[in-house]
Amino acid sequence: MLDTSRFNRRRVIPAIIVLWIVGFALTYLWQTDSLTRIQLFARAPPSTPPQPPPPSQPVPRGYRAVVYNLTDFGGVGDGKTVNTEAFERAIAAIKIYENKGGGQLNVQAGKWLTAPFNLTSRMTLFLEEGAVILGIQDERYWPLMPPLPSYGFGREQAGPRYGSLIHGQHLKDVIITGHNGTINGQGKSWWTKHRKKLLNYTRGPLIQIMWSRDIIISNVTLRDSPFWTLHPYDCKNLTIANLTILAPVRGAPNTDGIDPDSCEDVLIENCYISVGDDGIAIKSGWDQYGIAYGRPSTNISIRNLTIRSVVSAGISIGSEMSGGVSNISVQNIHIWESRRGVRIKTAPGRGAYVKNILYRNITFDNLRVGIVIKTDYNEHPFGYDPKALPDIKDISYFGIHGTGVRVPVRIQGSPEIPIRDVVFQDMSVGITNRKKHVFQCSYVEGRVIGYIFPAACENLDIYNERGELVRRSDSQNVSDIDYSF
Ligand SMILES: *[C@@H]1O[C@H](CO)[C@@H](O)[C@H](O)[C@H]1NC(C)=O
Ligand SMILES: *[C@@H]1O[C@H](CO)[C@@H](O)[C@H](O)[C@H]1NC(C)=O
Ligand SMILES: *[C@@H]1O[C@H](CO)[C@@H](O)[C@H](O)[C@H]1NC(C)=O
Ligand SMILES: *[C@@H]1O[C@H](CO)[C@@H](O)[C@H](O)[C@H]1NC(C)=O
Ligand SMILES: *[C@@H]1O[C@H](CO)[C@@H](O)[C@H](O)[C@H]1NC(C)=O
Ligand SMILES: *[C@@H]1O[C@H](CO)[C@@H](O)[C@H](O)[C@H]1NC(C)=O
Ligand SMILES: *[C@@H]1O[C@H](CO)[C@@H](O)[C@H](O)[C@H]1NC(C)=O
Numbered sequence: 001m002l003d004t005s006r007f008n009r010r011r012v013i014p015a016i017i018v019l020w021i022v023g024f025a026l027t028y029l030w031q032t033d034s035l036t037r038i039q040l041f042a043r044a045p046p047s048t049p050p051q052p053p054p055p056s057q058p059v060p061r062g063y064r065a066v067v068y069n070l071t072d073f074g075g076v077g078d079g080k081t082v083n084t085e086a087f088e089r090a091i092a093a094i095k096i097y098e099n100k101g102g103g104q105l106n107v108q109a110g111k112w113l114t115a116p117f118n119l120t121s122r123m124t125l126f127l128e129e130g131a132v133i134l135g136i137q138d139e140r141y142w143p144l145m146p147p148l149p150s151y152g153f154g155r156e157q158a159g160p161r162y163g164s165l166i167h168g169q170h171l172k173d174v175i176i177t178g179h180n181g182t183i184n185g186q187g188k189s190w191w192t193k194h195r196k197k198l199l200n201y202t203r204g205p206l207i208q209i210m211w212s213r214d215i216i217i218s219n220v221t222l223r224d225s226p227f228w229t230l231h232p233y234d235c236k237n238l239t240i241a242n243l244t245i246l247a248p249v250r251g252a253p254n255t256d257g258i259d260p261d262s263c264e265d266v267l268i269e270n271c272y273i274s275v276g277d278d279g280i281a282i283k284s285g286w287d288q289y290g291i292a293y294g295r296p297s298t299n300i301s302i303r304n305l306t307i308r309s310v311v312s313a314g315i316s317i318g319s320e321m322s323g324g325v326s327n328i329s330v331q332n333i334h335i336w337e338s339r340r341g342v343r344i345k346t347a348p349g350r351g352a353y354v355k356n357i358l359y360r361n362i363t364f365d366n367l368r369v370g371i372v373i374k375t376d377y378n379e380h381p382f383g384y385d386p387k388a389l390p391d392i393k394d395i396s397y398f399g400i401h402g403t404g405v406r407v408p409v410r411i412q413g414s415p416e417i418p419i420r421d422v423v424f425q426d427m428s429v430g431i432t433n434r435k436k437h438v439f440q441c442s443y444v445e446g447r448v449i450g451y452i453f454p455a456a457c458e459n460l461d462i463y464n465e466r467g468e469l470v471r472r473s474d475s476q477n478v479s480d481i482d483y484s485f
């Protein structure tokens with residue numbers, strides 16, 4: 001038998017000593033923590049208040065520990081004063097609460113001109129009714145950033161690119177919301193300079209959040225972005241809801257609405273989008289850079305949107321998809337007055353895949369082409385590998401309806417990039433004039449279940465409503481692509 005009493009004594013005494021040490025250490029840490037906080041303010045430049053102002057009243061709309069107004073930091077909402085410093089100071093004050101419940105920054109009614117600024121973790125940017133954040137138009141105020149690693153280049157020009165008006169990197173738990181306040185990029189001067197080739201770098205997005213997680217963007221209006229409007233890059237767990245995204249439908253180049261790029265676990269719902277390029281464009285990097293970076297866009301659910309894209313498409317996947325795109329569901333979408341409805345774009349050189357894509361209950365209203373898959377979309381960075389072929393498969397179209405569409409379907413695979421496992425069920429799309437070549441296919445394999453209108457191309461197998469094979473196609477590679485209308 002063991003002598004348990006001696007055994008216990010040997011353990012109890014050291015345990016008491018350890019407790020003493022821990023107790024002292026905790027007291028010391030607590031004191032230094034408060035010291036650091038005081039010093040932080042003491043070291044701040046003279047323009048900064050000696051300590052953060054007391055939280056504004058009335059307090060919590062959200063669940064953050066402190067609530068500030070932008071005016072607490074000297075913000076002036078007259079549309080002329082530049083408020084960059086006020087934003088930066090407010091956000092620095094909130095950063096102190098990062099591990100103490102976070103903070104909310106209220107932007108009240110008014111016009112708050114600012115240069116780009118960075119968000120911090122555990123913060124809520126709250127735009128009250130009538131609040132408008134205005135992006136400064138002078139590009140000298142816009143910081144340059146290195147190209148995105150999965151693109152290798154600034155998208156429009158080699159080398160660095162402008163950052164975004166509202167920016168964030170390596171963040172966790174950020175909310176941008178409000179009572180339908182507006183973030184306005186005042187993009188017009190950028191579009192004009194871009195057209196006149198006066199810019200030396202790629203334009204910046206309105207909002208860009210990179211390498212972050214647990215993000216909510218809702219209940220605000222985003223308008224007139226210089227470039228893409230909302231660009232989440234390599235993020236996880238994002239909710240984007242209840243947004244109004246606006247830009248002129250013509251003459252506002254590249255003002256895509258939302259571009260989830262190498263993102264995972266994303267919900268986009270209840271938005272109205274009317275912009276000068278794609279409403280939504282899911283991406284994951286460009287050719288050899290995207291392949292090397294290797295981060296897919298996956299598990300993205302998009303539902304209940306109304307989209308207008310007069311010069312481009314309602315919802316696109318690609319053309320930059322070199323990290324792969326999978327598990328995308330697009331449901332209850334109304335696309336009107338647009339050039340294309342739902343589109344997948346890729347090319348030799350992109351590599352990777354687009355797979356497991358579901359479109360359900362999509363309404364087309366006045367479009368040129370409804371459903372598009374295109375496998376020869378050019379635009380490559382220098383040094384790409386044309387032998388890197390993407391794999392495009394498992395794409396379902398269920399419940400596709402609408403009127404006034406010139407070409408309801410154009411699925412153009414190629415000998416190098418055939419398209420596999422395409423499924424159509426329950427489609428009725430009213431066509432505008434021509435009756436032939438309205439369901440165009442080439443190098444596509446898949447099936448149609450039950451009656452659809454217009455009738456499917458001969459490339460697809462035909463099944464009846466009960467799922468029984470009626471006719472197997474032996475013409476998957478026949479080509480009937482006609483761009484003449
Ligand atoms: C902060 O904003 C709220 C709402 O606009 C207002 O009621 C409150 O008085 C403001 N607080 C301060 C300190 O300005
Ligand atoms: C925002 O943060 C990024 C990354 O740290 C930095 O490159 C950029 O200059 C910052 N922008 C501003 C306006 O401070
Ligand atoms: C939000 O404001 C925009 C215009 O800025 C407007 O079109 C939209 O209907 C508003 N949304 C809500 C929910 O009130
Ligand atoms: C672009 O570069 C040229 C030549 O260096 C310079 O003169 C011009 O001011 C630059 N433009 C902008 C918008 O930065
Ligand atoms: C996703 O983000 C939301 C909002 O920040 C958060 O409440 C939720 O817990 C996160 N989910 C996961 C699985 O991390
Ligand atoms: C969007 O609005 C709906 C209805 O008003 C609300 O239930 C939902 O919570 C909102 N979503 C977000 C993320 O704010
Ligand atoms: C957005 O507004 C809806 C209702 O107007 C509200 O239920 C929801 O909580 C708001 N979202 C956020 C993140 O505050």
Ligand SMILES: *[C@@H]1O[C@H](CO)[C@@H](O)[C@H](O)[C@H]1NC(C)=O
Nearest residue numbers: 237238264265266267299301
């Ligand atoms: C997909 O994302 C949603 C959030 O939008 C999340 O709740 C769900 O768990 C994710 N699914 C998988 C398989 O990761």
Ligand SMILES: *[C@@H]1O[C@H](CO)[C@@H](O)[C@H](O)[C@H]1NC(C)=O
Nearest residue numbers: 242269270271272304305306
């Ligand atoms: C769909 O989104 C719109 C806003 O664009 C909203 O008014 C409507 O309530 C949403 N419908 C459902 C079923 O959530």
Ligand SMILES: *[C@@H]1O[C@H](CO)[C@@H](O)[C@H](O)[C@H]1NC(C)=O
Nearest residue numbers: 264265298299300326327356
């Ligand atoms: C993608 O979908 C497949 C099959 O439906 C599922 O097994 C997988 O977990 C999903 N992955 C993600 C990241 O959602």
Ligand SMILES: *[C@@H]1O[C@H](CO)[C@@H](O)[C@H](O)[C@H]1NC(C)=O
Nearest residue numbers: 304331332333334361362363
């Ligand atoms: C189909 O989507 C529309 C919006 O485009 C929506 O009003 C309708 O309720 C949806 N139908 C079903 C069965 O979900």
Ligand SMILES: *[C@@H]1O[C@H](CO)[C@@H](O)[C@H](O)[C@H]1NC(C)=O
Nearest residue numbers: 414415416418474475476477
């Ligand atoms: C169609 O083309 C694909 C790939 O180019 C090839 O693998 C397949 O055998 C062809 N099918 C027919 C029926 O010719």
